[in-house]
Amino acid sequence: MSNQTFEQQIGEYHQWRERLTGAIHAYRDWLDQTGASDAMQDLRLYDLAQIVVKDRLLLAFVAEFARGKTETINALLSSNFKSRLLPVEPGRTTMCPSEIFWDDSEEPYVKLLPIETRKRDDSLDMLRNKPLEWVNLRLDASSLDTMREALRVLVAKKEVTLGEARALGLWNDEDPDTNQIGANGMVEVPVWRHALINYPHPLLKTGLVILDTPGMNTLGAEPELTISTIPNAHAVIFLLAMDTGITKSDMDIWTRYIRDGKTHKLAALNKIDILWDKLRSDIEVNAMIQAQVVSTARQLGIPPADVFAISAQKALVARIKDDPILLQRSGILRVEEMLARNIIGMKQETLRKNVIGEVSELGKGSRKTMRYRIASLRGQLAELEALRGQNSEVVESMLAKVMANRRLYEESIGTFNEGYRHIMAQGETIMEQLSLAAFDEMVSRSLKKIGGSWTTHGLNQGMRSLIKEAGAMAEKISREAQGLSDMGESLYLLFHNRHGFERLRPRALDMADFHQTLQSLQTRTDEFCDRLVNIMTEKHFLVRKFYYTLVSEARKEFEQAEHMARSWIGNLLTPLRIQINEHKTLLDRRSDSLARVNENQFTLQKNLEEVTTQLTTAQNQCATLDRILLALMTTPKKIEAGQTTIANPGETVTA
Ligand SMILES: Nc1nc2c(ncn2[C@@H]2O[C@H](COP(=O)(O)OP(=O)(O)OP(=O)(O)O)[C@@H](O)[C@H]2O)c(=O)[nH]1
Numbered sequence: 001m002s003n004q005t006f007e008q009q010i011g012e013y014h015q016w017r018e019r020l021t022g023a024i025h026a027y028r029d030w031l032d033q034t035g036a037s038d039a040m041q042d043l044r045l046y047d048l049a050q051i052v053v054k055d056r057l058l059l060a061f062v063a064e065f066a067r068g069k070t071e072t073i074n075a076l077l078s079s080n081f082k083s084r085l086l087p088v089e090p091g092r093t094t095m096c097p098s099e100i101f102w103d104d105s106e107e108p109y110v111k112l113l114p115i116e117t118r119k120r121d122d123s124l125d126m127l128r129n130k131p132l133e134w135v136n137l138r139l140d141a142s143s144l145d146t147m148r149e150a151l152r153v154l155v156a157k158k159e160v161t162l163g164e165a166r167a168l169g170l171w172n173d174e175d176p177d178t179n180q181i182g183a184n185g186m187v188e189v190p191v192w193r194h195a196l197i198n199y200p201h202p203l204l205k206t207g208l209v210i211l212d213t214p215g216m217n218t219l220g221a222e223p224e225l226t227i228s229t230i231p232n233a234h235a236v237i238f239l240l241a242m243d244t245g246i247t248k249s250d251m252d253i254w255t256r257y258i259r260d261g262k263t264h265k266l267a268a269l270n271k272i273d274i275l276w277d278k279l280r281s282d283i284e285v286n287a288m289i290q291a292q293v294v295s296t297a298r299q300l301g302i303p304p305a306d307v308f309a310i311s312a313q314k315a316l317v318a319r320i321k322d323d324p325i326l327l328q329r330s331g332i333l334r335v336e337e338m339l340a341r342n343i344i345g346m347k348q349e350t351l352r353k354n355v356i357g358e359v360s361e362l363g364k365g366s367r368k369t370m371r372y373r374i375a376s377l378r379g380q381l382a383e384l385e386a387l388r389g390q391n392s393e394v395v396e397s398m399l400a401k402v403m404a405n406r407r408l409y410e411e412s413i414g415t416f417n418e419g420y421r422h423i424m425a426q427g428e429t430i431m432e433q434l435s436l437a438a439f440d441e442m443v444s445r446s447l448k449k450i451g452g453s454w455t456t457h458g459l460n461q462g463m464r465s466l467i468k469e470a471g472a473m474a475e476k477i478s479r480e481a482q483g484l485s486d487m488g489e490s491l492y493l494l495f496h497n498r499h500g501f502e503r504l505r506p507r508a509l510d511m512a513d514f515h516q517t518l519q520s521l522q523t524r525t526d527e528f529c530d531r532l533v534n535i536m537t538e539k540h541f542l543v544r545k546f547y548y549t550l551v552s553e554a555r556k557e558f559e560q561a562e563h564m565a566r567s568w569i570g571n572l573l574t575p576l577r578i579q580i581n582e583h584k585t586l587l588d589r590r591s592d593s594l595a596r597v598n599e600n601q602f603t604l605q606k607n608l609e610e611v612t613t614q615l616t617t618a619q620n621q622c623a624t625l626d627r628i629l630l631a632l633m634t635t636p637k638k639i640e641a642g643q644t645t646i647a648n649p650g651e652t653v654t655a
């Protein structure tokens with residue numbers, strides 16, 4: 001078991017990402033310095049580095065109210081300042097979902113989205129890009145008290161009329177018990193719909209994003225949270241409390257929003273401290289906790305090793321008072337360890353697959369080019385050596401041979417340029433189909449199908465139309481891309497046959513992720529329609545919100561597919577173009593050098609020296625490249641995925 005803290009491990013992960021971006025930029029510089037840079041490839045490398053820079057790790061806390069979500073977050077964040085940051089109170093506290101993260105491009109802030117934005121169709125995702133919709137409060141990170149005071153906005157609520165509550169979709173006719181109605185007949189609603197908290201905490205500086213959510217009612221009323229944010233989180237922590245046991249609404253949240261998701265999930269059985277009692281022995285307490293863990297695991301249908309017995313409150317107290325024994329006893333360390341090992345391991349794996357894989361492919365291509373350059377320079381040296389003491393006819397005939405070679409090569413370049421232009425033009429027609437304008441047209445056709453009927457039937461019709469159109473378009477694009485790929489391959493073949501280039505095959509355009517997302521949108525629509533019967537808010541409102549949430553997700557997916565396809569088209573011939581340029585430079589140098597020797601035999605020695613210098617430079621560059629590629633592959637060992645050993649939950653509490 002590692003004895004590193006969560007913060008150290010996550011810090012290590014952050015450093016690893018920084019080393020990774022460092023290696024990618026070093027590779028870009030290397031390409032530039034060696035003259036092997038290619039604009040399209042450079043753009044792609046920049047994109048890949050940005051994926052690493054922008055990498056975020058979203059940890060979502062989901063549970064019924066008062067289970068201790070916010071207190072657990074306070075405990076996680078408290079190792080750096082000895083205080084409770086977010087407001088925690090008995091009963092319902094957190095009124096709106098809050099994302100806590102660090103973005104160094106802005107000063108610390110709390111941005112709040114007014115609840116009234118629920119009356120509009122804009123999805124939360126769209127609203128994120130509209131700064132004017134948010135109320136922006138500066139956070140004074142240097143004063144804890146001021147900051148805590150500012151964060152009290154998260155619990156703000158207000159009273160509105162029944163009509164207003166209905167308009168906001170926050171009134172539930174079917175289950176009146178869930179409504180917060182006062183004696184005066186007014187309805188209590190949150191002031192804010194969503195909060196973004198930008199705070200320079202070391203844990204958050206590493207790219208960790210924490211999502212705190214309010215209990216059941218809001219979860220049901222904000223489809224974006226349950227359709228997109230929670231399923232897209234890297235881990236969900238589901239909290240239960242020892243004092244309440246597992247209630248029906250706890251089970252509802254678990255089965256509706258968490259159980260079937262692919263996200264990594266773990267359950268925390270909070271408030272174990274209520275069992276700590278001087279009259280009970282530690283053995284008794286441990287046995288009670290262990291029994292609860294086992295029964296919780298059984299009820300949730302997960303292994304007992306995924307249920308963690310904790311006391312968030314004692315963890316916070318322990319950190320504030322610097323009490324390692326209490327901290328250990330609180331069980332929080334094991335949760336942190338689990339998060340560090342599993343989630344970070346998983347994220348590393350994703351970056352390895354998505355970024356390192358592609359950069360190393362490019363790097364290997366560059367190595368081949370360098371080896372080719374080295375071999376050609378050696379050939380050129382041998383050629384010049386062989387000319388020592390030879391008469392001018394020999395030099396002339398060799399020069400004639402090289403010149404003929406060069407002419408043949410120039411013809412091939414002409415063919416390449418023609419093919420390249422053709423492929424790029426065809427590529428443009430593909431891109432037009434993938435434009436956002438084309439997507440928006442699909443959406444308006446789908447809206448026509450719904451025709452203002454926000455029922456599950458209308459929703460199904462509308463979604464089916466959208467998914468069908470988008471799917472058909474993706475298939476058409478895949479076919480057309482295959483055509484482009486075949487054209488590209490014939491150019492690769494030409495250079496292989498005529499000039500002995502390595503026989504490469506262009507990568508295929510992979511639309512599988514796009515198809516899969518469309519498929520999942522359909523599944524989620526079906527599930528939503530099945531479940532709607534049980535949902536505790538006004539249905540038409542929810543159907544409409546659900547539709548726009550899915551559209552917004554599909555739009556994002558579309559944008560990504562467009563970006564990916566553009567990069568694919570742009571890079572279809574890149575490896576060949578790089579080889580062509582390299583070959584041309586070497587042929588030019590060779591013919592120039594021979595021409596000079598032909599003019600004046602005395603320059604032979606100078607030419608030999610020049611080529612020797614070029615050879616040494618190329619060899620050094622090759623060694624530098626190897627070092628860069630090695631740095632790219634290096635991964636910190638401690639947080640590798642798949643090594644998690646989870647101790648028996650009964651061990652959590654050691655008195
Ligand atoms: N005894 C005990 N009480 C706790 C513990 N964690 C939280 N509490 C108390 O439980 C209550 C609710 O805690 P919160 O952290 O606000 O719970 P929440 O899940 O965020 O609740 P909402 O924000 O309303 O959804 C507060 O009174 C806390 O002091 C714990 O480990 N032990």
Ligand SMILES: [Mg+2]
Nearest residue numbers: 069070093094
């Ligand atoms: Mg809370």
